[in-house]
Amino acid sequence: MPTSTLASPAVAEFASAVRAALSDLAPEEIDELTDGLEADLTDRLSDTDASELGDPRAYAEELRTAAGLPRRPAARARFAAEVAELRHAPKIIAAAFREFGAAHPWVGRVGDFLIALRPAWWVFRAAVVTALIINVTSPGWSTPINGLNIMIGLAVLVVSVQFGRGKWLPFAWMRAVLLAVNVILVLSTPFIAQGATVAVNHGWYAAAHADDSGPDLSSTGLLKNGNPVSNIFAYDAEGNPLRDVQLYDQDGKPLDLMSDATVPYGYGGASGYTVPNDAVIGRPGWNVFPLDHVKPNQVTGVGTVKPTAHRIPAELPFATAKPLAGSEGPSAAPTPTPTPAPTP
Amino acid sequence: MDTTQLLKGVLDVAVLAAIQDEDGYGYDVVRRLRAAGLDEVGDASVYGTLRRLYSAGALTSYVVPSDDGPHRKYYGINAQGQAMLRDQRESWSAFATTMSGLLAAKSTSKPTRNIPAPVRTIGEK
Numbered sequence: 253m254p255t256s257t258l259a260s261p262a263v264a265e266f267a268s269a270v271r272a273a274l275s276d277l278a279p280e281e282i283d284e285l286t287d288g289l290e291a292d293l294t295d296r297l298s299d300t301d302a303s304e305l306g307d308p309r310a311y312a313e314e315l316r317t318a319a320g321l322p323r324r325p326a327a328r329a330r331f332a333a334e335v336a337e338l339r340h341a342p343k344i345i346a347a348a349f350r351e352f353g354a355a356h357p358w359v360g361r362v363g364d365f366l367i368a369l370r371p372a373w374w375v376f377r378a379a380v381v382t383a384l385i386i387n388v389t390s391p392g393w394s395t396p397i398n399g400l401n402i403m404i405g406l407a408v409l410v411v412s413v414q415f416g417r418g419k420w421l422p423f424a425w426m427r428a429v430l431l432a433v434n435v436i437l438v439l440s441t442p443f444i445a446q447g448a449t450v451a452v453n454h455g456w457y458a459a460a461h462a463d464d465s466g467p468d469l470s471s472t473g474l475l476k477n478g479n480p481v482s483n484i485f486a487y488d489a490e491g492n493p494l495r496d497v498q499l500y501d502q503d504g505k506p507l508d509l510m511s512d513a514t515v516p517y518g519y520g521g522a523s524g525y526t527v528p529n530d531a532v533i534g535r536p537g538w539n540v541f542p543l544d545h546v547k548p549n550q551v552t553g554v555g556t557v558k559p560t561a562h563r564i565p566a567e568l569p570f571a572t573a574k575p576l577a578g579s580e581g582p583s584a585a586p587t588p589t590p591t592p593a594p595t596p
Numbered sequence: 597m598d599t600t601q602l603l604k605g606v607l608d609v610a611v612l613a614a615i616q617d618e619d620g621y622g623y624d625v626v627r628r629l630r631a632a633g634l635d636e637v638g639d640a641s642v643y644g645t646l647r648r649l650y651s652a653g654a655l656t657s658y659v660v661p662s663d664d665g666p667h668r669k670y671y672g673i674n675a676q677g678q679a680m681l682r683d684q685r686e687s688w689s690a691f692a693t694t695m696s697g698l699l700a701a702k703s704t705s706k707p708t709r710n711i712p713a714p715v716r717t718i719g720e721k
Contacts, residue, residue, distance in 0.1 A: 259666045285647055288622055288669030291662065295623035296639060311640045318607070318644025319651075 259290035262305065266293060269308035274316065276324055285315055370416060377437055378405070378412035380444055473511040473518075473538075481509065482520055483566050484541040487573035490580075495565075496529065497541050506539035513538050516557045520545050520566065527557055542566045600636050609684035610634065611645050612654065612677055619672035621660070622646060646671050654680050 259267065267289045274282045293305060305311070313323065325333060353359035382405040414420045421427055474481040486494040499507040509526065510518050513536045520526035524545040529537030543566060550561035603610075614620065614628040622643045629637045649655045654677035661667045673681070 263666075284650075285644070287659070288667065289643070290666035291668040292622040292626075292639065292643065294665050296626075299623070299627070314638055314640035315644045315647075318638075318641040319647040320644075 259294055260297070263290050263293045263297065266305045266308050266311075270312045270315070273309045273312035273324065276330065277316075277321065281321070285319060285321075371413070374412045374416040375409065377416075377434070378409040380437060381412070381433075382408045473509050474507070480519070482518065483509070483526055483543050485566075485569055486541060487570070489576045491570075491573040491575040493568055493570075493572065495542070496531070499539050499541060506535070508536075508538035509541075509543065510538050516555065517546065517551060518543075524548055524564070525551060525557075526566070527561075527563065542568075600638075603634065603637060603641075606688065607637070607641060607645050608649065609681065609688060610637075611642060611649065612673060612681040612684070615655075615671060615673050616678070616681060619670045621668040621670045625671070649677065649680075652680075 267286065270289065271282055271286055274285060277285070297305070316323065349359075353363065382401075385404055385408070386401050411420065415430055421430070474484075484497075484499070486497040488494055501507050506513075510528075513528070517525040517527050520543070524547045526543040527546050529540035529543065531537060532540060544563040545566050546557055546561040546563060550558050552558060610629060611625060614625050614632070620628065623639065625646065626637065626639050626642045629642065646655065650657050650671060654674065656672045656674050658670050658672075659667050660670055
Protein backbone atom coordinates (compact mmCIF):
# COMPACT_ATOMS: atom_id res chain seq x y z
CA MET A 253 0.00 0.00 0.00
CA PRO A 254 1.48 3.32 -0.96
CA THR A 255 1.71 5.64 1.99
CA SER A 256 2.96 8.72 0.16
CA THR A 257 0.46 11.39 -0.74
CA LEU A 258 2.60 12.22 -3.75
CA ALA A 259 2.21 10.72 -7.17
CA SER A 260 4.88 8.37 -8.47
CA PRO A 261 7.76 10.04 -10.35
CA ALA A 262 6.51 8.72 -13.71
CA VAL A 263 3.04 10.17 -13.08
CA ALA A 264 4.43 13.50 -11.84
CA GLU A 265 6.70 13.75 -14.88
CA PHE A 266 3.89 12.92 -17.29
CA ALA A 267 1.53 15.40 -15.59
CA SER A 268 4.05 18.23 -15.74
CA ALA A 269 4.71 17.44 -19.43
CA VAL A 270 0.96 17.68 -20.08
CA ARG A 271 0.80 21.02 -18.27
CA ALA A 272 3.79 22.26 -20.32
CA ALA A 273 1.98 21.28 -23.52
CA LEU A 274 -0.98 23.39 -22.35
CA SER A 275 1.20 26.35 -21.40
CA ASP A 276 -0.36 28.62 -24.04
CA LEU A 277 -3.60 28.58 -22.04
CA ALA A 278 -4.36 30.77 -19.07
CA PRO A 279 -3.04 29.38 -15.75
CA GLU A 280 -6.58 28.96 -14.38
CA GLU A 281 -7.59 26.98 -17.46
CA ILE A 282 -4.57 24.72 -17.09
CA ASP A 283 -5.40 24.16 -13.44
CA GLU A 284 -9.01 23.32 -14.20
CA LEU A 285 -8.05 20.97 -17.02
CA THR A 286 -5.42 19.08 -15.05
CA ASP A 287 -6.82 19.16 -11.53
CA GLY A 288 -6.89 15.56 -10.33
CA LEU A 289 -4.77 14.45 -13.27
CA GLU A 290 -2.22 12.70 -11.07
CA ALA A 291 -4.97 10.65 -9.36
CA ASP A 292 -6.45 9.58 -12.68
CA LEU A 293 -3.05 8.64 -14.08
CA THR A 294 -2.15 6.72 -10.94
CA ASP A 295 -5.43 4.79 -11.16
CA ARG A 296 -4.86 4.06 -14.80
CA LEU A 297 -1.37 2.71 -14.16
CA SER A 298 -2.60 0.46 -11.35
CA ASP A 299 -5.67 -0.62 -13.35
CA THR A 300 -3.91 -1.81 -16.45
CA ASP A 301 -0.75 -3.67 -17.23
CA ALA A 302 0.53 -0.76 -19.28
CA SER A 303 3.82 0.40 -17.78
CA GLU A 304 3.93 3.68 -19.63
CA LEU A 305 1.49 6.48 -20.07
CA GLY A 306 2.14 7.37 -23.72
CA ASP A 307 2.85 10.71 -25.31
CA PRO A 308 1.97 13.59 -22.99
CA ARG A 309 1.61 16.03 -25.88
CA ALA A 310 -0.93 13.83 -27.66
CA TYR A 311 -2.67 13.40 -24.32
CA ALA A 312 -2.78 17.19 -23.87
CA GLU A 313 -4.15 17.69 -27.38
CA GLU A 314 -6.91 15.14 -26.74
CA LEU A 315 -7.68 16.83 -23.42
CA ARG A 316 -8.00 20.29 -24.88
CA THR A 317 -9.94 19.13 -27.94
CA ALA A 318 -12.48 17.29 -25.80
CA ALA A 319 -12.75 20.32 -23.54
CA GLY A 320 -13.57 22.46 -26.56
CA LEU A 321 -10.44 24.59 -26.29
CA PRO A 322 -8.44 25.74 -29.33
CA ARG A 323 -5.54 23.61 -30.48
CA ARG A 324 -2.06 24.67 -29.53
CA PRO A 325 -0.77 26.99 -32.28
CA ALA A 326 2.46 26.05 -34.04
CA ALA A 327 5.63 27.65 -32.70
CA ARG A 328 5.89 30.09 -35.61
CA ALA A 329 2.25 31.05 -35.29
CA ARG A 330 2.71 31.50 -31.54
CA PHE A 331 5.68 33.79 -32.20
CA ALA A 332 3.68 35.74 -34.75
CA ALA A 333 0.82 36.00 -32.28
CA GLU A 334 3.16 37.27 -29.59
CA VAL A 335 4.63 39.86 -31.99
CA ALA A 336 1.10 40.85 -32.91
CA GLU A 337 0.36 41.20 -29.20
CA LEU A 338 3.35 43.56 -28.91
CA ARG A 339 1.68 45.89 -31.38
CA HIS A 340 -1.03 46.39 -28.80
CA ALA A 341 1.51 47.25 -26.12
CA PRO A 342 1.20 51.05 -26.61
CA LYS A 343 -2.58 50.79 -26.35
CA ILE A 344 -2.30 48.61 -23.26
CA ILE A 345 0.16 51.01 -21.64
CA ALA A 346 -2.04 53.95 -22.57
CA ALA A 347 -5.05 52.18 -21.11
CA ALA A 348 -3.11 51.49 -17.91
CA PHE A 349 -2.18 55.19 -17.72
CA ARG A 350 -5.81 56.17 -18.22
CA GLU A 351 -6.86 53.79 -15.48
CA PHE A 352 -4.21 55.16 -13.14
CA GLY A 353 -5.21 58.71 -14.07
CA ALA A 354 -8.87 57.96 -13.37
CA ALA A 355 -7.93 56.74 -9.89
CA HIS A 356 -5.61 59.68 -9.15
CA PRO A 357 -7.00 63.11 -10.10
CA TRP A 358 -3.61 64.84 -9.82
CA VAL A 359 -2.40 62.81 -12.80
CA GLY A 360 -4.95 64.56 -14.97
CA ARG A 361 -3.89 68.00 -13.74
CA VAL A 362 -0.20 67.24 -14.31
CA GLY A 363 -1.09 65.87 -17.73
CA ASP A 364 -2.98 69.06 -18.63
CA PHE A 365 -0.01 71.11 -17.51
CA LEU A 366 2.40 69.05 -19.62
CA ILE A 367 0.08 69.29 -22.62
CA ALA A 368 0.08 73.05 -22.20
CA LEU A 369 3.89 72.90 -22.24
CA ARG A 370 4.07 71.01 -25.53
CA PRO A 371 4.72 74.09 -27.73
CA ALA A 372 7.68 74.97 -25.51
CA TRP A 373 9.02 71.49 -26.13
CA TRP A 374 8.61 71.96 -29.89
CA VAL A 375 10.63 75.21 -29.75
CA PHE A 376 13.29 73.66 -27.52
CA ARG A 377 13.54 70.69 -29.86
CA ALA A 378 13.95 73.01 -32.84
CA ALA A 379 16.64 75.03 -31.02
CA VAL A 380 18.69 71.97 -30.18
CA VAL A 381 18.39 70.50 -33.66
CA THR A 382 19.34 73.87 -35.18
CA ALA A 383 22.38 74.15 -32.92
CA LEU A 384 23.42 70.65 -33.96
CA ILE A 385 23.00 71.46 -37.65
CA ILE A 386 24.99 74.68 -37.39
CA ASN A 387 27.71 73.05 -35.30
CA VAL A 388 28.06 70.22 -37.80
CA THR A 389 28.03 72.44 -40.88
CA SER A 390 30.17 75.37 -39.73
CA PRO A 391 33.88 74.88 -39.10
CA GLY A 392 35.47 75.58 -35.78
CA TRP A 393 33.85 76.21 -32.47
CA SER A 394 32.01 79.37 -33.32
CA THR A 395 28.28 79.33 -34.05
CA PRO A 396 27.91 82.50 -36.06
CA ILE A 397 24.55 84.21 -36.05
CA ASN A 398 24.05 85.04 -39.69
CA GLY A 399 21.24 85.07 -42.20
CA LEU A 400 21.71 81.49 -43.28
CA ASN A 401 21.68 80.10 -39.75
CA ILE A 402 18.60 82.13 -38.86
CA MET A 403 16.88 80.69 -41.94
CA ILE A 404 17.87 77.17 -40.87
CA GLY A 405 16.56 77.83 -37.39
CA LEU A 406 13.21 79.12 -38.64
CA ALA A 407 12.81 76.19 -41.03
CA VAL A 408 13.56 73.68 -38.27
CA LEU A 409 11.15 75.51 -35.96
CA VAL A 410 8.32 75.32 -38.49
CA VAL A 411 8.96 71.61 -39.12
CA SER A 412 9.18 70.89 -35.40
CA VAL A 413 5.89 72.64 -34.66
CA GLN A 414 4.13 71.00 -37.60
CA PHE A 415 5.36 67.59 -36.47
CA GLY A 416 4.20 68.39 -32.97
CA ARG A 417 0.74 69.19 -34.32
CA GLY A 418 0.71 65.86 -36.15
CA LYS A 419 1.09 67.50 -39.55
CA TRP A 420 3.56 66.66 -42.31
CA LEU A 421 3.89 63.05 -41.18
CA PRO A 422 2.47 61.07 -44.11
CA PHE A 423 4.45 57.89 -43.43
CA ALA A 424 4.36 55.77 -40.32
CA TRP A 425 8.16 55.43 -40.24
CA MET A 426 8.44 59.21 -39.90
CA ARG A 427 6.59 58.98 -36.63
CA ALA A 428 9.04 56.31 -35.52
CA VAL A 429 12.00 58.54 -36.42
CA LEU A 430 10.38 61.47 -34.62
CA LEU A 431 9.84 59.31 -31.55
CA ALA A 432 13.52 58.28 -31.63
CA VAL A 433 14.62 61.94 -31.94
CA ASN A 434 12.40 62.90 -29.02
CA VAL A 435 13.76 60.10 -26.85
CA ILE A 436 17.36 61.06 -27.68
CA LEU A 437 16.65 64.72 -26.96
CA VAL A 438 14.98 63.95 -23.65
CA LEU A 439 17.90 61.76 -22.61
CA SER A 440 20.48 64.35 -23.66
CA THR A 441 18.66 67.34 -22.14
CA PRO A 442 20.76 67.29 -18.93
CA PHE A 443 23.94 67.55 -20.98
CA ILE A 444 22.49 70.26 -23.20
CA ALA A 445 21.44 72.20 -20.10
CA GLN A 446 24.91 71.86 -18.62
CA GLY A 447 26.53 73.06 -21.83
CA ALA A 448 24.15 76.00 -22.02
CA THR A 449 24.88 76.90 -18.41
CA VAL A 450 28.61 76.89 -19.08
CA ALA A 451 28.13 79.00 -22.20
CA VAL A 452 25.91 81.52 -20.43
CA ASN A 453 28.29 81.78 -17.49
CA HIS A 454 31.19 82.31 -19.85
CA GLY A 455 29.21 85.01 -21.61
CA TRP A 456 28.49 86.75 -18.30
CA TYR A 457 32.13 86.45 -17.32
CA ALA A 458 33.24 88.01 -20.57
CA ALA A 459 30.64 90.76 -20.25
CA ALA A 460 31.60 91.48 -16.65
CA HIS A 461 35.26 91.82 -17.55
CA ALA A 462 34.75 93.64 -20.83
CA ASP A 463 34.98 97.11 -19.18
CA ASP A 464 38.30 96.79 -17.40
CA SER A 465 40.16 94.51 -19.74
CA GLY A 466 39.02 95.83 -23.09
CA PRO A 467 37.92 93.75 -25.99
CA ASP A 468 41.19 91.82 -26.09
CA LEU A 469 40.85 89.46 -23.13
CA SER A 470 44.28 88.00 -23.74
CA SER A 471 46.05 91.36 -23.20
CA THR A 472 48.66 91.22 -20.47
CA GLY A 473 49.18 94.94 -20.16
CA LEU A 474 51.65 97.11 -22.04
CA LEU A 475 52.05 96.14 -25.67
CA LYS A 476 54.32 97.27 -28.42
CA ASN A 477 53.15 96.38 -31.91
CA GLY A 478 50.99 93.73 -30.30
CA ASN A 479 53.82 92.13 -28.34
CA PRO A 480 53.94 92.39 -24.57
CA VAL A 481 56.53 94.74 -23.10
CA SER A 482 58.36 92.91 -20.35
CA ASN A 483 60.29 95.86 -18.87
CA ILE A 484 61.10 99.54 -19.52
CA PHE A 485 64.50 101.18 -19.19
CA ALA A 486 64.75 104.94 -18.90
CA TYR A 487 67.92 107.00 -19.56
CA ASP A 488 68.38 110.65 -18.80
CA ALA A 489 69.46 113.29 -21.26
CA GLU A 490 73.08 112.42 -20.76
CA GLY A 491 72.40 108.72 -21.45
CA ASN A 492 72.73 107.53 -17.89
CA PRO A 493 70.32 104.77 -16.74
CA LEU A 494 67.63 105.86 -14.33
CA ARG A 495 66.11 103.85 -11.55
CA ASP A 496 62.67 103.99 -9.90
CA VAL A 497 61.02 105.96 -12.68
CA GLN A 498 57.26 106.28 -12.10
CA LEU A 499 55.24 106.35 -15.26
CA TYR A 500 51.65 107.52 -15.73
CA ASP A 501 49.41 107.69 -18.75
CA GLN A 502 47.51 110.69 -20.15
CA ASP A 503 44.72 110.20 -17.60
CA GLY A 504 47.05 110.08 -14.64
CA LYS A 505 46.62 106.36 -14.18
CA PRO A 506 49.68 104.31 -13.36
CA LEU A 507 51.18 102.89 -16.55
CA ASP A 508 51.21 99.38 -15.15
CA LEU A 509 53.11 96.76 -17.06
CA MET A 510 50.50 94.16 -16.14
CA SER A 511 46.82 94.55 -16.93
CA ASP A 512 45.98 92.82 -13.65
CA ALA A 513 48.10 94.54 -11.05
CA THR A 514 47.47 91.81 -8.51
CA VAL A 515 49.48 89.17 -10.36
CA PRO A 516 52.62 88.44 -8.36
CA TYR A 517 55.10 88.38 -11.24
CA GLY A 518 55.42 88.72 -14.98
CA TYR A 519 57.55 87.27 -17.73
CA GLY A 520 60.94 88.88 -17.62
CA GLY A 521 62.96 87.15 -20.30
CA ALA A 522 65.79 84.72 -19.88
CA SER A 523 67.05 86.11 -16.58
CA GLY A 524 63.88 85.45 -14.60
CA TYR A 525 60.55 87.06 -13.71
CA THR A 526 59.67 90.69 -13.24
CA VAL A 527 58.16 91.67 -9.91
CA PRO A 528 56.40 94.92 -8.97
CA ASN A 529 58.32 97.60 -7.09
CA ASP A 530 57.58 97.12 -3.40
CA ALA A 531 58.19 100.75 -2.46
CA VAL A 532 54.84 101.89 -3.86
CA ILE A 533 52.34 102.45 -1.05
CA GLY A 534 48.85 101.02 -1.33
CA ARG A 535 49.20 99.11 -4.54
CA PRO A 536 51.64 96.89 -6.48
CA GLY A 537 54.30 98.98 -8.14
CA TRP A 538 53.95 97.76 -11.67
CA ASN A 539 54.48 101.31 -13.03
CA VAL A 540 57.92 101.85 -11.47
CA PHE A 541 60.73 101.01 -13.90
CA PRO A 542 62.93 99.20 -14.47
CA LEU A 543 61.23 96.35 -12.69
CA ASP A 544 63.43 94.09 -10.64
CA HIS A 545 63.77 90.40 -11.42
CA VAL A 546 63.64 87.26 -9.34
CA LYS A 547 65.20 83.97 -10.35
CA PRO A 548 62.81 81.37 -11.78
CA ASN A 549 63.38 79.13 -8.76
CA GLN A 550 61.95 81.81 -6.48
CA VAL A 551 58.46 81.26 -7.88
CA THR A 552 56.40 78.67 -6.05
CA GLY A 553 54.34 75.96 -7.59
CA VAL A 554 51.08 77.74 -6.77
CA GLY A 555 52.11 80.87 -8.64
CA THR A 556 53.41 83.16 -5.94
CA VAL A 557 56.83 84.67 -5.31
CA LYS A 558 58.60 83.41 -2.25
CA PRO A 559 58.69 86.11 0.48
CA THR A 560 62.39 85.56 0.86
CA ALA A 561 63.04 85.95 -2.85
CA HIS A 562 66.16 87.98 -3.61
CA ARG A 563 65.40 90.85 -5.99
CA ILE A 564 68.02 91.55 -8.57
CA PRO A 565 68.09 94.60 -10.86
CA ALA A 566 67.11 93.82 -14.41
CA GLU A 567 69.99 93.66 -16.78
CA LEU A 568 70.25 96.90 -18.74
CA PRO A 569 70.07 96.75 -22.52
CA PHE A 570 72.75 99.48 -22.57
CA ALA A 571 75.04 100.54 -19.81
CA THR A 572 74.52 104.07 -21.09
CA ALA A 573 72.45 105.48 -23.89
CA LYS A 574 73.55 108.02 -26.46
CA PRO A 575 73.32 111.50 -24.87
CA LEU A 576 70.89 113.94 -26.37
CA ALA A 577 72.17 116.77 -28.50
CA GLY A 578 73.49 119.57 -26.25
CA SER A 579 73.94 117.27 -23.29
CA GLU A 580 77.25 115.77 -24.28
CA GLY A 581 79.69 115.68 -21.45
CA PRO A 582 83.21 116.97 -21.53
CA SER A 583 84.52 113.65 -22.53
CA ALA A 584 84.08 112.17 -25.96
CA ALA A 585 80.57 111.05 -26.80
CA PRO A 586 80.25 107.47 -25.63
CA THR A 587 79.15 104.91 -28.11
CA PRO A 588 76.30 102.84 -26.83
CA THR A 589 77.51 99.38 -26.11
CA PRO A 590 74.70 97.01 -26.86
CA THR A 591 74.30 93.99 -24.74
CA PRO A 592 72.44 91.00 -25.97
CA ALA A 593 68.81 91.95 -25.89
CA PRO A 594 66.75 89.66 -23.75
CA THR A 595 64.57 87.57 -25.85
CA PRO A 596 61.01 88.49 -25.07
CA MET B 597 -16.12 1.33 -38.98
CA ASP B 598 -14.00 3.60 -36.81
CA THR B 599 -15.98 3.78 -33.60
CA THR B 600 -13.79 6.56 -32.18
CA GLN B 601 -15.33 8.85 -34.80
CA LEU B 602 -18.84 7.79 -33.77
CA LEU B 603 -17.89 8.18 -30.12
CA LYS B 604 -16.97 11.84 -30.57
CA GLY B 605 -20.53 12.78 -31.33
CA VAL B 606 -22.03 10.93 -28.38
CA LEU B 607 -19.36 11.27 -25.71
CA ASP B 608 -21.26 14.08 -23.98
CA VAL B 609 -24.37 12.02 -23.48
CA ALA B 610 -22.32 8.93 -22.60
CA VAL B 611 -20.47 10.79 -19.86
CA LEU B 612 -23.69 12.31 -18.52
CA ALA B 613 -25.24 8.87 -18.40
CA ALA B 614 -22.21 7.40 -16.64
CA ILE B 615 -22.56 9.78 -13.69
CA GLN B 616 -26.33 10.21 -13.60
CA ASP B 617 -26.69 7.81 -10.65
CA GLU B 618 -23.42 8.30 -8.85
CA ASP B 619 -20.73 10.99 -8.77
CA GLY B 620 -17.39 9.95 -10.16
CA TYR B 621 -13.83 11.18 -10.65
CA GLY B 622 -12.08 11.17 -14.02
CA TYR B 623 -10.70 7.67 -14.22
CA ASP B 624 -13.81 6.33 -12.46
CA VAL B 625 -15.91 7.60 -15.37
CA VAL B 626 -13.50 6.04 -17.87
CA ARG B 627 -13.86 2.72 -16.07
CA ARG B 628 -17.65 2.91 -16.17
CA LEU B 629 -17.70 3.69 -19.89
CA ARG B 630 -15.34 0.82 -20.64
CA ALA B 631 -17.35 -1.52 -18.43
CA ALA B 632 -20.39 -0.54 -20.49
CA GLY B 633 -18.57 -1.61 -23.65
CA LEU B 634 -16.95 1.60 -24.93
CA ASP B 635 -13.48 0.11 -24.98
CA GLU B 636 -11.92 2.67 -27.26
CA VAL B 637 -12.77 5.72 -25.23
CA GLY B 638 -9.68 7.80 -24.48
CA ASP B 639 -8.87 8.93 -20.96
CA ALA B 640 -8.09 12.48 -21.93
CA SER B 641 -11.21 12.72 -24.08
CA VAL B 642 -13.34 11.80 -21.08
CA TYR B 643 -11.54 14.28 -18.79
CA GLY B 644 -11.84 17.05 -21.36
CA THR B 645 -15.53 16.27 -21.82
CA LEU B 646 -16.09 16.40 -18.05
CA ARG B 647 -14.29 19.75 -17.98
CA ARG B 648 -16.44 21.11 -20.85
CA LEU B 649 -19.72 19.89 -19.33
CA TYR B 650 -18.70 21.50 -16.05
CA SER B 651 -17.96 24.79 -17.83
CA ALA B 652 -21.36 24.53 -19.56
CA GLY B 653 -23.00 24.31 -16.14
CA ALA B 654 -24.20 20.71 -16.47
CA LEU B 655 -22.00 19.31 -13.70
CA THR B 656 -20.91 20.10 -10.17
CA SER B 657 -17.38 19.42 -9.06
CA TYR B 658 -15.54 18.88 -5.79
CA VAL B 659 -12.13 17.73 -4.70
CA VAL B 660 -11.67 14.77 -2.37
CA PRO B 661 -8.30 14.40 -0.64
CA SER B 662 -6.81 10.95 -0.66
CA ASP B 663 -4.91 9.31 2.16
CA ASP B 664 -2.76 7.21 -0.11
CA GLY B 665 -2.25 9.35 -3.20
CA PRO B 666 -3.01 12.56 -5.06
CA HIS B 667 -6.39 14.21 -4.52
CA ARG B 668 -9.30 13.28 -6.78
CA LYS B 669 -11.68 15.62 -8.53
CA TYR B 670 -15.24 14.32 -8.47
CA TYR B 671 -18.01 15.36 -10.84
CA GLY B 672 -21.75 15.10 -10.23
CA ILE B 673 -24.71 15.84 -12.44
CA ASN B 674 -27.02 18.76 -11.58
CA ALA B 675 -30.50 19.73 -12.74
CA GLN B 676 -29.23 21.33 -15.92
CA GLY B 677 -27.19 18.22 -16.64
CA GLN B 678 -30.24 16.04 -16.06
CA ALA B 679 -32.22 18.15 -18.55
CA MET B 680 -29.37 17.94 -21.05
CA LEU B 681 -29.21 14.18 -20.62
CA ARG B 682 -32.97 13.91 -21.18
CA ASP B 683 -32.82 15.94 -24.40
CA GLN B 684 -29.84 14.07 -25.75
CA ARG B 685 -31.33 10.73 -24.85
CA GLU B 686 -34.41 11.58 -26.92
CA SER B 687 -32.28 12.87 -29.79
CA TRP B 688 -30.19 9.72 -29.69
CA SER B 689 -33.24 7.49 -29.64
CA ALA B 690 -34.75 9.23 -32.65
CA PHE B 691 -31.42 9.21 -34.47
CA ALA B 692 -30.73 5.57 -33.63
CA THR B 693 -34.20 4.56 -34.79
CA THR B 694 -33.74 6.44 -38.03
CA MET B 695 -30.32 4.93 -38.61
CA SER B 696 -31.49 1.45 -37.70
CA GLY B 697 -34.41 1.73 -40.07
CA LEU B 698 -32.18 3.11 -42.80
CA LEU B 699 -29.56 0.43 -42.40
CA ALA B 700 -32.17 -2.34 -42.18
CA ALA B 701 -33.94 -1.17 -45.40
CA LYS B 702 -30.68 -0.93 -47.32
CA SER B 703 -29.28 -4.14 -45.92
CA THR B 704 -29.96 -6.05 -49.16
CA SER B 705 -28.13 -3.55 -51.40
CA LYS B 706 -24.76 -2.01 -51.13
CA PRO B 707 -25.01 1.51 -49.72
CA THR B 708 -23.98 4.27 -52.08
CA ARG B 709 -20.95 5.95 -50.72
CA ASN B 710 -20.87 9.06 -52.82
CA ILE B 711 -24.18 10.72 -53.39
CA PRO B 712 -23.64 13.55 -55.88
CA ALA B 713 -24.78 16.90 -54.65
CA PRO B 714 -27.78 18.33 -56.53
CA VAL B 715 -26.80 20.80 -59.21
CA ARG B 716 -27.33 24.35 -58.09
CA THR B 717 -28.55 26.73 -60.73
CA ILE B 718 -27.73 30.41 -60.89
CA GLY B 719 -30.07 32.52 -58.78
CA GLU B 720 -31.19 29.60 -56.72
CA LYS B 721 -31.21 30.22 -53.03
